[in-house]
Amino acid sequence: MNVEILSIGTEILMGELVDTNAPFLAARMPALGLTVRGIAQVGDSVEDLAEALARALQRSDVVITTGGLGPTQDDLTREAIARLLKEELQLDEALVEGLRSLFAGRGATMTPANLRQAYRIPSAQALPNRQGTAPGLWVQKDGKLIIALPGPPHEMQGLWEQEVLPRLQQRPQDAVIVTRTLKTFGLGELAIDAAIHGLFGQENPYLGIYAKADGVHLRIIARAATPAEAQRLIAPMEAEIRQALESYLWGVDDETPETRVGALLREHHLTLATMESLTGGALASSITDVQGSSDYFKGGFVAYTAAMKIAHGVPPELIQVHGVVSAPVAEAMAEAARMRAEADVGLGITGVAGPASLEGRPPGMAFLGLSFQGRTRSVEGRYIRGRPLVKRAATVHALLELYRFVTEQVAAQR
Amino acid sequence: MNVEILSIGTEILMGELVDTNAPFLAARMPALGLTVRGIAQVGDSVEDLAEALARALQRSDVVITTGGLGPTQDDLTREAIARLLKEELQLDEALVEGLRSLFAGRGATMTPANLRQAYRIPSAQALPNRQGTAPGLWVQKDGKLIIALPGPPHEMQGLWEQEVLPRLQQRPQDAVIVTRTLKTFGLGELAIDAAIHGLFGQENPYLGIYAKADGVHLRIIARAATPAEAQRLIAPMEAEIRQALESYLWGVDDETPETRVGALLREHHLTLATMESLTGGALASSITDVQGSSDYFKGGFVAYTAAMKIAHGVPPELIQVHGVVSAPVAEAMAEAARMRAEADVGLGITGVAGPASLEGRPPGMAFLGLSFQGRTRSVEGRYIRGRPLVKRAATVHALLELYRFVTEQVAAQR
Numbered sequence: 001m002n003v004e005i006l007s008i009g010t011e012i013l014m015g016e017l018v019d020t021n022a023p024f025l026a027a028r029m030p031a032l033g034l035t036v037r038g039i040a041q042v043g044d045s046v047e048d049l050a051e052a053l054a055r056a057l058q059r060s061d062v063v064i065t066t067g068g069l070g071p072t073q074d075d076l077t078r079e080a081i082a083r084l085l086k087e088e089l090q091l092d093e094a095l096v097e098g099l100r101s102l103f104a105g106r107g108a109t110m111t112p113a114n115l116r117q118a119y120r121i122p123s124a125q126a127l128p129n130r131q132g133t134a135p136g137l138w139v140q141k142d143g144k145l146i147i148a149l150p151g152p153p154h155e156m157q158g159l160w161e162q163e164v165l166p167r168l169q170q171r172p173q174d175a176v177i178v179t180r181t182l183k184t185f186g187l188g189e190l191a192i193d194a195a196i197h198g199l200f201g202q203e204n205p206y207l208g209i210y211a212k213a214d215g216v217h218l219r220i221i222a223r224a225a226t227p228a229e230a231q232r233l234i235a236p237m238e239a240e241i242r243q244a245l246e247s248y249l250w251g252v253d254d255e256t257p258e259t260r261v262g263a264l265l266r267e268h269h270l271t272l273a274t275m276e277s278l279t280g281g282a283l284a285s286s287i288t289d290v291q292g293s294s295d296y297f298k299g300g301f302v303a304y305t306a307a308m309k310i311a312h313g314v315p316p317e318l319i320q321v322h323g324v325v326s327a328p329v330a331e332a333m334a335e336a337a338r339m340r341a342e343a344d345v346g347l348g349i350t351g352v353a354g355p356a357s358l359e360g361r362p363p364g365m366a367f368l369g370l371s372f373q374g375r376t377r378s379v380e381g382r383y384i385r386g387r388p389l390v391k392r393a394a395t396v397h398a399l400l401e402l403y404r405f406v407t408e409q410v411a412a413q414r
Numbered sequence: 415m416n417v418e419i420l421s422i423g424t425e426i427l428m429g430e431l432v433d434t435n436a437p438f439l440a441a442r443m444p445a446l447g448l449t450v451r452g453i454a455q456v457g458d459s460v461e462d463l464a465e466a467l468a469r470a471l472q473r474s475d476v477v478i479t480t481g482g483l484g485p486t487q488d489d490l491t492r493e494a495i496a497r498l499l500k501e502e503l504q505l506d507e508a509l510v511e512g513l514r515s516l517f518a519g520r521g522a523t524m525t526p527a528n529l530r531q532a533y534r535i536p537s538a539q540a541l542p543n544r545q546g547t548a549p550g551l552w553v554q555k556d557g558k559l560i561i562a563l564p565g566p567p568h569e570m571q572g573l574w575e576q577e578v579l580p581r582l583q584q585r586p587q588d589a590v591i592v593t594r595t596l597k598t599f600g601l602g603e604l605a606i607d608a609a610i611h612g613l614f615g616q617e618n619p620y621l622g623i624y625a626k627a628d629g630v631h632l633r634i635i636a637r638a639a640t641p642a643e644a645q646r647l648i649a650p651m652e653a654e655i656r657q658a659l660e661s662y663l664w665g666v667d668d669e670t671p672e673t674r675v676g677a678l679l680r681e682h683h684l685t686l687a688t689m690e691s692l693t694g695g696a697l698a699s700s701i702t703d704v705q706g707s708s709d710y711f712k713g714g715f716v717a718y719t720a721a722m723k724i725a726h727g728v729p730p731e732l733i734q735v736h737g738v739v740s741a742p743v744a745e746a747m748a749e750a751a752r753m754r755a756e757a758d759v760g761l762g763i764t765g766v767a768g769p770a771s772l773e774g775r776p777p778g779m780a781f782l783g784l785s786f787q788g789r790t791r792s793v794e795g796r797y798i799r800g801r802p803l804v805k806r807a808a809t810v811h812a813l814l815e816l817y818r819f820v821t822e823q824v825a826a827q828r
Contacts, residue, residue, distance in 0.1 A: 011624055013450040014593075015441025016633065020432060022455070027429025036427040038462070041436070041453035048452070055469075073615070152625075201487075210430055211566075219430065274716075280702025281695040284716040288694025289802060291769070299722040302688075302698040302714030304707075308755060341722060355705070388703060 001174065002037040003029055004056035008067035008077055009151060010043040021066040021149075021156050028160070030177035030221065032168050034062060044068065049080035057084075057144050064164075067151030069134035071113040077148050078119055078137070085141055087121035095119075095126055095135060102133060127163040131155040136163060177223045178230035182241055183255065184248040185215035185400050192216055195244045205233045213389065214257055214396040215250070250400050257399035258286045258293075264403055265296040265345070268410055272402075273341030274300040275312060275333040277324075278351030278366050282391040283398060298341040303333070309350075312336050325350050325361045327378040330369030338371045346371035347402050349394055353387055364390055368398045370405045377405055415588065416451040417443055418470035422481035422491055423565060424457040435480040435563075435570050442574070444591035444635065446582050448476060458482065463494035471498075471558050478578075481565030483548035485527040491562050492533055492551070499555055501535035509533075509540055509549060516547060541577040545569040550577060591637045592644035596655055597669065598662040599629035599814050606630055609658045619647045627803065628671055628810040629664070664814050671813035672700045672707075678817055679710040679759070682824055686816075687755030688714040689726060689747040691738075692765030692780050696805040697812060712755040717747070723764075726750050739764050739775045741792040744783030752785045760785035761816050763808055767801055778804055782812045784819045791819055 005026060007019045022039045029036050037060050042052045049068070056063045068077030082089050095118035103110040117134050120126055127136030132155040137148040147164055149156045184192065189211055193200070196218075199207050205222040218241055222233035242249060251260055265272055276283045284300035287293055303309045306324050310316045313336035314329060322328045333348025347370060354363025366381040379401050383393040419440060421433045436453045443450050451474050456466045463482070470477045482491030496503050509532035517524040531548050534540055541550030546569040551562040561578055563570045598606065603625050607614070610632075613621050619636040632655055636647035656663060665674055679686055690697045698714030701707055717723045720738050724730045727750035728743060736742045747762025765780025766772040780795040793815050797807040 011622060012437070013440055013453060014444065014622075014633075014635075015437045015439070015450075016622070016624055016631075018432065018434060018437045023426070023429045023432045025429070026427055030428065036429075037457075038466075039427060039455035043451075052452075208425060208428075208430070210425055217430075219428075221428075279699070280707070280711075281698025281700075281714055281716070282702075284695025285693070285699045285805070286695075288696075288716070288718065288767075289805075291801060293694070294718050297694075297718055299718055300695055300714075300716030302695070302702070302711075302716070304702065304711055304713055308713040311754075340725075353702075387705060391699070391703075 001034055001062065002060035003034040003062040003064065004037055004060045005039045006049075006052055006056060006063060006065040007039070007041045007151075008044065008049060008065055009041075010074070012041045012067075013043045020153055021151065024153070024157065025064055025066070025160070028165070030179055033173035033176050034168075035177075044074040044076055046076045046079050046083060049076060050083045053080060053084050053146070057146075061143065062145045062147070064147045064149065066149045066156050069117065069136070069148060069150045071111070071116050071133065075116065078116075078121075081124070081137070081139060081146060081148065082121045085121060085123060085139070087123060089119040089121055091115070092118055092120050092126065098128070098135070099133060127159055129155055129159055130162065131158040138164075138167065175223050175225060176227055176230055177221060178227055178234060179222075180220045180234050180238055181253050182218045182220070182238065182245075182249055183212075183215055183251040184218070184245055185250055185396065187216060187245070187248050189216055192218070192245065192248075196241055199237060199240060205237050207237065213392045215248075215400075250403065257396050257403070258290050261287070261399050261403050261406075262290045262293055262296065264406055266292075268406070270344040270406065271296050271298045271341075272345045272347065273298045273337040273343035274347045274349075275303055275309070275337035276300065276349040277302070277304050277309070277333075278353055279349050279391045279394050279398075280304065280353075283347070283349060283395045286395050286399070298343040301337055301340070309333060309336075313340060323359045323361070325352055325358055325365060325367060327367045327369070327380065330367035330378045331371065331376040332369070334369035334371035335376055344373060345402065345406060347398055349398050351381070351390075351394060353390060366390075366394050366397075368394070368401050370402060372406060372409045375409060415448055415476065416474035417448040417476040417478065418451055418474045419453045420463075420466055420470060420477060420479040421453070421455045421565075422458065422463060422479055423455075424488070426455045426481075427457045434567055435565065438567070438571065439478055439480070439574070442579070444593055447587035447590045448582075449591075458488040458490055460490045460493050460497060463490060464497045467494060467498050467560070471560075475557065476559045476561070478561045478563065480563045480570050483531065483550070483562060483564045485525070485530050485547065489530065492530075492535075495538070495551070495553060495560055495562065496535045499535060499537060499553070501537060503533040503535055505529070506532055506534050506540065512542070512549070513547060541573055543569055543573055544576065545572040552578075552581065589637050589639060590641055590644055591635060592641055592648060593636075594634045594648050594652055595667050596632045596634075596652065596659075596663055597626075597629055597665040598632070598659055599664055599810065601630060601659070601662050603630055606632070606659065606662075610655055613651060613654060619651050621651065627806045629662075629814075664817065671810050671817070672704050675701070675813050675817050675820075676704045676707055676710065678820055680706075682820070684758040684820065685710050685712045685755075686759045686761065687712045687751040687757035688761045688763075689717055689723070689728075689751035690714065690763040691716070691718050691723070691747075692767055693763050693805045693808050693812075694718065694767075697761070697763060697809045700809050700813070712757040715751055715754070723747060723750075727754060737773045737775070739766055739772055739779060739781060741781045741783070741794065744781035744792045745785065745790040746783070748783035748785035749790055758787060759816065759820060761812055763812050765795070765804075765808060767804060780804075780808050780811075782808070782815050784816055786820060786823045789823060 134150040139146040222230040224230035334346035338346025351366025548564040553560040636644040638644035748760035752760030762783035768777025
């Protein structure tokens with residue numbers, strides 16, 4: 001069954017807003033047996049909206065819209081659906097009551113404009129919104145389904161989880177789609193393509209390849225009558241990929257380098273400290289994006305200058321002899337972070353953010369230092385394409401090297 | 415003149431990829447006098463692509479596509495344009511030569527697949543791509559214009575700057591659109607709406623209001639025959655907004671809190687150091703996102719635990735008496751960062767990341783500490799909606815308070 005996603009709002013057409021709602025929804029369709037046929041962004045115009053809805057319903061059975069459910073004159077999704085289905089918008093007293101108590105609960109006064117959000121056409125069922133004032137709409141008519149959700153991502157996601165997903169799961173499905181993502185680091189797309197060339201080009205399971213900030217991802221997509229059958233299609237392909245790319249694979253599905261490292265440290269009751277210059281805090285920030293990271297992350301040092309590195313315990317003679325962007329300095333940074341924060345594991349990053357070279361080192365060159373209970377190692381990294389991407393790539397690389405190093409060291413101790 | 419933007423790739427429909435190309439392009443249209451009529455994402459299917467192109471050209475004169483120009487069988491933009499315009503793809507020997515020398519320069523071997531990228535229809539002009547192997551296409555026919563660009567953002571942006579923008583600027587324009595964005599912090603959308611209600615609802619200049627992670631943005635959009643005339647439409651509205659919201663305005667257009675702070679510190683030859691727990695490195699990372707930040711950022715401490723804060727110089731009795739999430743501790747963190755890093759200005763953030771409360775403080779509660787040459791101040795902050803958003807909101811708030819504090823202190827010294 002096909003689905004179309006419409007994101008509504010002139011601010012998207014103005015480039016003011018990156019539409020993250022459509023990817024959020026699109027990623028959730030395959031598991032429900034729904035194939036996304038198209039995504040479009042439409043401005044705040046009743047004509048354009050009704051036209052886009054009509055077109056979408058011509059080739060798909062389900063349309064999900066986000067946006068245009070607010071209280072202002074620019075919020076026209078209700079009107080467009082009414083026009084398309086040739087129904088009249090009517091004030092729903094239950095919705096008025098709901099809005100009234102919402103505003104009372106917030107100690108705020110309801111304005112006449114908010115009443116717009118209490119209108120619906122007879123075919124529409126209101127979906128209660130616990131995160132905001134705009135109820136969603138579930139409109140079933142003539143074998144077609146329109147789901148209208150509010151635009152603010154936290155409201156849209158709340159309604160998705162609480163109202164839409166449970167309803168969609170109850171619908172009979174002719175097929176389910178199961179996906180499996182395998183994540184690699186350290187090999188380019190072409191090298192991976194060469195290593196597993198024979199696996200591409202099949203219809204079911206389908207194999208996709210995507211270059212990401214944390215390496216190349218391989219995504220297996222299988223369609224079958226049941227999840228278990230889809231799983232049986234995936235398993236042999238996954239096994240083949242694992243055999244071919246073994247040492248380059250680091251994670252699956254929604255694992256990230258920071259969740260992997262967090263789980264490893266937690267498992268072995270180890271603590272971590274960081275010292276970074278190139279990444280300027282991005283390394284620590286990634287680590288602390290993980291809920292519960294305060295259990296194992298003892299602290300971080302952002303040491304942008306040589307003087308700060310020395311103040312934190314990096315021997316000045318190392319910097320004089322090898323330069324500030326060097327393997328010995330990266331190792332000393334890891335060691336110093338570990339000692340200063342009294343942690344088990346230390347991680348250091350030094351490198352050239354660019355655009356200019358530094359001490360003869362080119363932009364994007366970095367050294368990652370690892371320290372675990374007195375043993376150290378360093379790895380050289382080269383990252384391309386601008387400051388924010390260099391910061392993210394170095395962070396990912398450092399976390400993945402840390403994972404490998406700690407795993408080895410822990411195994412060696414046994 | 416209208417324009418449509420098509421982003422091509424099944425990975426976008428799968429939710430694998432957030433489409434940043436369309437917003438990049440959309441944001442650049444108004445200044446060229448082009449109005450974005452619609453944006454759509456299309457899968458890797460010749461039929462869907464040709465249909466989307468045909469539909470777009472029905473209501474607009476210009477279509478810009480990104481993606482589908484690679485060497486694989488899934489890259490079908492060339493074929494779709496050929497089908498739509500009823501022309502034959504032909505091998506362009508000059509493009510073959512260009513690819514050959516590109517691969518030779520990289521020390522790589524060209525595969526037969528890459529030859530796909532050397533085909534074009536007679537109406538198409540190739541746009542040289544200095545960042546990759548896929549040339550762009552500039553197709554002018556029957557008064558319509560199709561611009562096909564590669565999908566990887568750095569290639570697309572390179573081609574935009576080097577080839578597309580100069581060509582579009584040369585076209586005669588019937589009108590230009592000039593925008594001006596005014597950025598606020600500390601007031602909600604409704605409060606701002608109440609303060610400048612009379613300014614909304616006009617056609618030209620048009621005023622838009624957008625809630626962002628760094629506060630509410632107001633965007634004035636004016637259309638006129640020349641940039642100077644558009645500017646004259648914007649000026650009185652901007653003046654009215656400035657008068658009404660004076661103390662809440664902190665920046666314009668593409669200024670960010672971190673670039674503002676950077677410029678201020680640079681102007682007054684001041685240096686900065688940070689100590690953060692709640693934001694876990696995100697504060698330092700934002701500061702170092704700014705090119706040249708090593709000139710004024712001396713270093714940062716990520717002190718997640720009370721013990722680390724004490725080790726860095728926060729008096730333990732302050733933590734005992736006031737709790738770790740408190741105004742005195744925030745000020746002591748700012749002071750300690752400043753002293754440790756020998757900087758002029760210190761910034762401290764302590765707070766509750768959530769989801770659980772901490773020492774009776776609710777999730778999202780934070781204290782921002784400011785220290786400038788021995789004078790300190792603190793500000794309380796409350797942020798909602800999940801860990802990453804809390805980190806970003808606290809970072810923005812801290813940088814804006816820092817801007818205000820330093821400006822006042824520098825003025826007081828005069």
